[in-house]
Amino acid sequence: MSTLTKPNHIGRKISRIRELRDMKQEALAQALGTNQQAISALENSETISDEKLIDVAKALGVSVEALKNFSDEAAINYFNNFYDNSIGGGNGTFNNQCTFNPLDKLIESYDENKKLYERLLESEKEKNAYLEKFLKDK
The missing domain is CATH 1.10.260.40 (lambda repressor-like DNA-binding domains)
Incomplete structure (x- = not known):
């Protein structure tokens, strides 16, 4: 049927x-x-x-x-x-074309990681200096 x-x-x-x-x-x-x-x-x-x-x-x-x-x-x-x-590139709701350069984003993330690492390194140096000073005082 x-x-x-x-x-x-x-x-x-x-x-x-x-x-x-x-x-x-x-x-x-x-x-x-x-x-x-x-x-x-x-x-x-x-x-x-x-x-x-x-x-x-x-x-x-x-x-x-x-x-x-x-x-x-x-x-x-x-x-x-x-x-x-x-x-087809018509008047559809979704357009899946990349609006940024992926390599630029990769470089930005690399630079951001580098800055974070430098901040962490500086923080560790300050901590070591504080501990050395503390141990000398004892």
Whole structure:
């Protein structure tokens, strides 16, 4: 049986969103304060009350509209477009180009380490001078 025959099967939509969120039925059951068998029955239901749908949407971290309008094709298109835009240099959200020279950062960290070492060395010299003075006084 194809999922296209029942496009408004809300239980299947809940199941797919739960799977995409990498959530087990037990975890959803715990979030809703019920058991795994109730979630299984919920995911096999064609219709669900609006109150229950609000609770499920909140537990899954999506809006009720997202639950009602979910389709695998739309999700695939969303991720494909996101991937194409972010990698292809389009108007994507993420641009993974380095904005600094890694060698400059390495040299900065080297210089900072050198300064810290010099401060530590100076501190040790002061400590030794203090201890020598203390021992001479005794």
